[in-house]
Amino acid sequence: MSGSVKEAPGQAESLFLELHKKFIKDTPPSGGLRPLAEAALKRFETLGFPHRKHEMYTFVGTQDLVAQPFTLSGGDPTPDGDFLRSQILPGCEKSVVVLVDGRYRADLSDTSALAGDLAIVHLAEALADSDLQKYFKQVVDEENDVFAALNAAFLTEGVQLALKQKAAPEAPLQILCVSSGSAAGPVLNQPRVLIQVGPLAEVKLITSFCGERPNYFVNATMDILVEEGGQVACSQVQRDALDAWNFCKTRISLASDSRCFSVGAYYGSRLVRHHCDARLKAPGAEFALNAVSVLGGQEQAHQFVRIHHEAPHTTSHQLFKNIVDGKGRTSVDGTVIVCAGAQLTHSDQLINNLMLSDEARVDNKPNLMIFADDVKCTHGATVGQVDPDQMFYLKTRGLSEKTAKELLTKSFAESVIDTVRFPALAAELKRSLLKKLEA
Amino acid sequence: MLEIKDLHAGFDGAEILQGISLSVKAGEVHAIMGPNGSGKSTLAKVLAGHPSYEATAGGVMYGGRNLLDMDAEQRALEGIFLGFQYPVEIPGVNNAEFLRMAYNAKRVHNGEDELDPLDFDEILNEKMSWLGMEVKYKNRSLNDGFSGGEKKKNEILQMAILQPKLAVLDETDSGLDIDALRVVAGGVNKLRSPDNALILITHYQRLLEYIQPDFVHVLSRGKIVKSGEKGLALELEAMGYDWLTTTNA
Ligand SMILES: Nc1ncnc2c1ncn2[C@@H]1O[C@H](COP(=O)(O)OP(=O)(O)O)[C@@H](O)[C@H]1O
Ligand SMILES: [Mg+2]
Numbered sequence: 025m026s027g028s029v030k031e032a033p034g035q036a037e038s039l040f041l042e043l044h045k046k047f048i049k050d051t052p053p054s055g056g057l058r059p060l061a062e063a064a065l066k067r068f069e070t071l072g073f074p075h076r077k078h079e080m081y082t083f084v085g086t087q088d089l090v091a092q093p094f095t096l097s098g099g100d101p102t103p104d105g106d107f108l109r110s111q112i113l114p115g116c117e118k119s120v121v122v123l124v125d126g127r128y129r130a131d132l133s134d135t136s137a138l139a140g141d142l143a144i145v146h147l148a149e150a151l152a153d154s155d156l157q158k159y160f161k162q163v164v165d166e167e168n169d170v171f172a173a174l175n176a177a178f179l180t181e182g183v184q185l186a187l188k189q190k191a192a193p194e195a196p197l198q199i200l201c202v203s204s205g206s207a208a209g210p211v212l213n214q215p216r217v218l219i220q221v222g223p224l225a226e227v228k229l230i231t232s233f234c235g236e237r238p239n240y241f242v243n244a245t246m247d248i249l250v251e252e253g254g255q256v257a258c259s260q261v262q263r264d265a266l267d268a269w270n271f272c273k274t275r276i277s278l279a280s281d282s283r284c285f286s287v288g289a290y291y292g293s294r295l296v297r298h299h300c301d302a303r304l305k306a307p308g309a310e311f312a313l314n315a316v317s318v319l320g321g322q323e324q325a326h327q328f329v330r331i332h333h334e335a336p337h338t339t340s341h342q343l344f345k346n347i348v349d350g351k352g353r354t355s356v357d358g359t360v361i362v363c364a365g366a367q368l369t370h371s372d373q374l375i376n377n378l379m380l381s382d383e384a385r386v387d388n389k390p391n392l393m394i395f396a397d398d399v400k401c402t403h404g405a406t407v408g409q410v411d412p413d414q415m416f417y418l419k420t421r422g423l424s425e426k427t428a429k430e431l432l433t434k435s436f437a438e439s440v441i442d443t444v445r446f447p448a449l450a451a452e453l454k455r456s457l458l459k460k461l462e463a
Numbered sequence: 464m465l466e467i468k469d470l471h472a473g474f475d476g477a478e479i480l481q482g483i484s485l486s487v488k489a490g491e492v493h494a495i496m497g498p499n500g501s502g503k504s505t506l507a508k509v510l511a512g513h514p515s516y517e518a519t520a521g522g523v524m525y526g527g528r529n530l531l532d533m534d535a536e537q538r539a540l541e542g543i544f545l546g547f548q549y550p551v552e553i554p555g556v557n558n559a560e561f562l563r564m565a566y567n568a569k570r571v572h573n574g575e576d577e578l579d580p581l582d583f584d585e586i587l588n589e590k591m592s593w594l595g596m597e598v599k600y601k602n603r604s605l606n607d608g609f610s611g612g613e614k615k616k617n618e619i620l621q622m623a624i625l626q627p628k629l630a631v632l633d634e635t636d637s638g639l640d641i642d643a644l645r646v647v648a649g650g651v652n653k654l655r656s657p658d659n660a661l662i663l664i665t666h667y668q669r670l671l672e673y674i675q676p677d678f679v680h681v682l683s684r685g686k687i688v689k690s691g692e693k694g695l696a697l698e699l700e701a702m703g704y705d706w707l708t709t710t711n712a
Contacts, residue, residue, distance in 0.1 A: 412514070417551040420511050421565040421621060422539035422572065431564070435555030 036073050036090035043212070044177060047096060053180040056151035063164045064176030071170040080169060083355035083387040084297050084326050089269050094212040094241060096178075097125035101204040103236050108132065108202070111234050114448040116198035121185060124202045125213040126242075128183040141191035141225075147182030147218065156184075156218075163247070163275065169299055172273040175214045175245045182216035189222035189251075196228035196257075196446050201244060205237030205265060215244040221254040221282075229258040230449060233272070235265035244272040250282040252306075257445040258286045261453075262325070264293040273299040280306035280335075287444045288315035289453050291460070292323030292352065299328045304338035312341040316440035316453075318460045319352030319384075329358035333366040336396075342373040345440045347433055347461065348384035355387035360403070364395040375405040378436050426463055433461045464489050464660050465510075465530075465629055469521035472509045478519060479505045481685035487629070490657040494671055494696060495664045497682035498704040503664045504548050506682070507633040510662075511545035512538045525629070540572040542628030546618040546635050548664075552606045558617070559587060559601035566624050590623040593650050611638030619650050626654065631662045636670035648673030668700040 033041060044065060053061045073090045074081035103124060112120050118137035121144065122129045128144070135142055151157050167173045185197070201215050221227055233242060242264070250256055264270050270293060276284055290296055302311045317325040331340045346354040360371045377386040388405040410432050418428035437458060444450040465487040473479040479502045487493055497503055509516045510523070512535035523530040530538065553561075566586075567577040578586075587601065594616050606614050615635050622630055632651070636644055651674055655661065663674060671679075671693065679695040680687045683704075689695065 411551075413551050414553050416511075416513055416535060417547065417553070418561075419535035420539050420545050421561075421625065422536060422568040423564060424536050424568070427564070427568070431556055431561070432553070435553070439555050 033069060034072065037069065039090070039093065040068070040174065043094060043096060047178055047180075050096075051180050054148045056157060057148050057179050057182075060160055060164055061177055061179045063161070064167070064173050064179065067164060067167050068170060068173040068177050071168070071173055073170055080328060082357060082389065083353075084295070084328075086295075089241065089295060092210045092241070094210050095208075097204065097206075097211045097213045097240075100127065100129070101125065102132070103202050103204060107236055111200055111202065111232065113196075113198055113230060113232075113446070113452065115446070116196060116230065119193070119195035120198045120200055121183070122200045122202065123183070123215050123217070125204055125211070126201075126215040126244075127181045135197070137195040138193050138197060141188055141193045142197065143184075143186040143188070145184040145186065147179070147184055147216065150184035150218065159249070169273055171243055171271045172245050172299070175216060175243050175273070178214050179216055182218065184218045184220065186220045187222055187225045187227050190224045191222060192226040196230055198230045198232065201231065201233045201242065203233070203235040203240040203242045203264065203268065205235050205240045205268070207237065207239070209239065211240045213240060213242050215242065217244070218247045219249070221248070221250045221256050223251045224253040225251075226255045227257075228445060229256060230261065230446060231258070232261040232263065233270055234263050235268050238265040238267045240265070241269040242271070243269075246272065246274045248274065248276045248284065250276070250278050250284055252279045252281060254279070254282045256284045256286075258284065259444055259446065259449055260286065260288045260298070261449070262289070262293075262296055262298070263291045264296070266293055266321075266323075268293045270296045271299070272297075273301065276300070276302040276311065278302070278304050278306075278309035278311060281308035283310045285312045285445065286314070287440065288313070288327075289441070289444075289457055290315065290317035290319075290325040291457060292317060292319040292325040294322070294324065296325040297328065298326070301330050301332075302340070303332045303334055304340065306335045307337040309335065310339040314343045314440045314443050315345070316437050316457070317346045317354055318437060318457050319347065319354055320349040320460060322351050324353040326354060327356045327358065329356070331358075331360045331371070333360070333362045333369045333371065336365065336367045336369065338366060339370045341371075343440060343443075344375040345378075345437055346376075346386065347378045347380065347437055348386055349380035351381075351383045351385075353385045355389070356405075357387075357389040359391040359393060360401060362392070362394040362396050362399050362401065366396045367398040369396065369399040369401065371399070371401040373403040376436070377405075377407045378433060379407060379409055380433070430461055430463070434458045437461070464526060466524040467521070468523070470509070470518060470523060471520040472505065472516055472518040474515045474517060479685050480509065482521065483682075483685070483687055485680065485687065487660050487662065489660055491678065492655070492661045492663065492674065492676045494676035494679045494693075495662060495682055496666065496668075496679060496696065496699055499666065501682045502685040503682055504633055505685075507545055507548075507631045507664055510631055511535060511543060539625075540569060544622050544625055544627030544630040546615075546622060546630065546632035548633040548637070550606045550609075550614040550618055552604075552608070554604045554607045556605045558603050558605050559584075561605050562587060562621065562624050565621065569625060586624065590620055593623065593653060594620055595646050596620060612640065612643045615639055616643065616647060619647050623650060623654060628659045629662070630654075630659070631664065633664045634666060635663075636665055636667060644670065645673060668696045671696045
C-alpha cells in the first residue's frame with residue numbers, strides 16, 4: 025500500500041458506513057463471508073468514492089449517486105408474476121436463476137433443463153472450498169474499484185453457479201437480476217454471482233438486469249471462472265428503470281484453451297457502468313467482448329475494460345458500437361495489458377460511435393500497455409454522424425428521410441447484435457433495443 | 464418529360480453548371496459527354512436532388528412539375544433514377560432487403576400493396592439473371608466490398624427493379640470490362656420503352672455502340688457547347704476533348 029495518510033471518511037462514505045452498520049446488525053454475513061466482508065469494508069474505506077478526476081471514473085460522474093440516501097432492500101419482495109415471466113427469454117423457462125434485489129430466489133427459479141449439469145450453491149457454503157476462498161480473498165485484497173469493494177462489503181447472499189466438467193446443456197442459463205425498486209426512496213441492492221465453468225464444459229449464459237419499479241441502485245459483481253478448455257458464450261443485457269443506477273463489475277478468469285465470447289447490450293438509464301476485468305491466464309485462452317448501446321434522452325452507459333494477457337498465445341477481441349441521441353452520454357475506457365512474457369498475443373479493439381445529436385457526448389480512451397515484444401495488437405476509435413452520402417443514396421431509391429435514417433442507425437447496431445449467440449435474444453434486441461431508433 | 468432551362472447550379476457558392484438547357488422527351492436517349500470536371504456528375508446530382516447542390520438560376524420541369532421543389536425521395540417516387548458514378552457502400556444493410564424496401568416504397572406511392580418477400584424474390588431473381596448476377600449478391604451488404612463492376616451492375620439491377628420513367632446513368636460504363644458492358648447495356652436496352660427516357664453520361668463513346676442515343680451533347684465547363692445526333696459521338700472520339708479546352712480557354 026502507498027504511504028498516503030488515510031483521510032477521515034467524507035460525507036458520502038459516511039452514509040454508506042452507516043448503512044453498513046445497519047447491515048451487520050440486521051443481516052450479519054455468515055461463516056466464511058464475514059471476514060471477506062470486513063476486509064472489503066476496509067478496502068472500501070481505503071479507496072473512497074471517486075473524486076472528479078479519478079482515473080477509473082474519468083467519464084462517469086458519481087457525485088449525484090453517492091449523495092443519495094440509500095436504504096437496503098428488505099424483506100423478500102416477490103415480483104409480479106406477469107412481469108417476471110415477461111423478463112424470461114424464450115427457451116430459458118426451465119433454465120433461469122432469479123435474483124430479486126440481489127438475493128437468490130429458489131422459489132422463482134427453474135433450472136430443471138440443466139439438471140445434472142448445474143449446481144447452485146450459497147456462496148457461504150461454496151467458500152468451504154479452499155481454492156475459492158483463496159480466490160475471493162485475493163480479489164478483495166486487490167480490489168481497485170470502490171463500487172466492487174462496496175458490493176463485497178455487503179456480501180451476504182451471493183450464489184455460486186457451478187457448471188460441471190464437460191457439461192454441454194442445450195438450453196442457455198439465464199441469470200435474471202430483478203430490482204424491485206421502491207416508491208419510498210432509493211434502494212441499494214448488490215447481487216453477487218460466481219459462475220464456474222468446469223473443464224471442457226460448453227455453456228451459454230445470459231445475465232439480464234431489469235427493474236420492476238424505479239428508484240434503485242443495482243451494484244453487481246460477477247465472477248466467471250472458466251477452467252481448462254471450457255467455453256462460454258455469454259450476454260449481458262441491461263434494461264433498467266429510467267432513473268436507475270446500474271454498476272456491474274465482471275471478472276473473467278480464463279484457464280488454458282478456454283474461451284469466453286461475450287456480448288453486452290445496454291439500453292441505458294440514469295447511470296450505467298460496466299467494469300470488465302478479464303484475465304487470460306494460460307496459453308490458448310481467448311476472450312471476446314462486443315457491446316452495443318442505444319441511448320437517448322439523458323441516458324448514460326459507460327464501459328470500463330481491462331484485459332490482461334498474462335500468458336503467451338492468448339487472444340482478445342473487442343468491438344463497441346454506441347449510438348447516442350439527445351443528451352445521452354457514453355464512454356469506453358479500455359486498456360489491453362500484455363504482460364511480460366505474453367508473447368504471440370493477439371489483441372484488437374474497435375470503438376465506433378454514432379452521434380445523432382449535437383448535445384450527445386461520447387468519450388473514448390483506448391489504450392495498450394505492452395510489456396512483451398512479439399505481439400500483434402491494434403486499436404481504433406471513431407465518432408461520426410449519419411453519413412449524408414448514404415442518406416442521399418437511399419433517398420434516391422425512394423426511401424423517406426425517416427426510413428433511411430432508421431435503416432442506417434439500425435444496421436450500425438445490428439453488426440453487434442448479430443454476434444449474439446442466442447437467436448431469441450438477438451431477435452428481442454432487434455425488436456426492443458432497436459425500437460429506440462424509431463422516431 | 465424533362466425540360467431544363469438555363470440552369471445554373473453548384474454548391475458552397477461555386478457555380479459549376481453555368482446555364483444548361485436540355486429537353487428530353489419520352490422514348491428518347493440522350494448522351495452527355497465531356498471531359499473530366501466539366502460538370503456531368505453535378506448535373507446528375509442536381510437532377511436527383513442532392514441536398515448539397517443548389518440551383519441559383521434557371522429551372523427544371525419534370526412531367527409538368529417544378530422538379531427543384533421536390534426532394535430526392537419524391538423525385539425517386541415520381542420516376543427519376545440516378546445510377547451513381549460512385550455507388551455508395553452501405554455496410555450492414557442487406558442488398559435484397561434494401562431492394563425490396565425501395566420497390567415497396569414505390570408501390571405504396573403508386574397506391575399498390577406491398578409485395579411480400581417471396582413474391583419479390585421472384586422478380587429479383589429474374590432481373591438478376593438478366594444481368595448475370597450471382598445469387599450471393601442478394602445477401603451481401605449493399606455495395607459493401609463490391610468490385611467496381613459489381614457496383615455498376617447493382618445500380619442497373621436497382622434500375623430494373625424500380626422501372627424509372629427517367630434514368631440518369633452517370634458513367635455506368637466505367638469500371639466495366641467489355642463482357643460486363645455488353646450485359647449491362649443489354650439490361651438497359653430491355654428497360655427502354657416509348658414511355659421512358661434515358662440520359663447516359665459517359666466519358667467514352669464505347670457505351671454508345673451498345674445503347675444507341677438519339678442525341679449527343681457535349682458538356683464543357685458547365686455548359687453544353689455542342690449538340691448533335693449520334694454521329695457526334697464518333698467525331699468526338701476522333702477529336703478527343705482537347706479542342707474544347709483550347710477553344711474555351
Ligand atoms: N463534392 C465536391 N467537392 C469539391 N468540388 C467538387 C465536388 N463535386 C464537384 N466538384 C467540382 O465541380 C466540378 C465538376 O465536377 P463533376 O460534376 O464531378 O464533373 P464530371 O462528372 O464531369 O467529371 C469540378 O471542378 C469538380 O472539381
Ligand atoms: Mg463525373
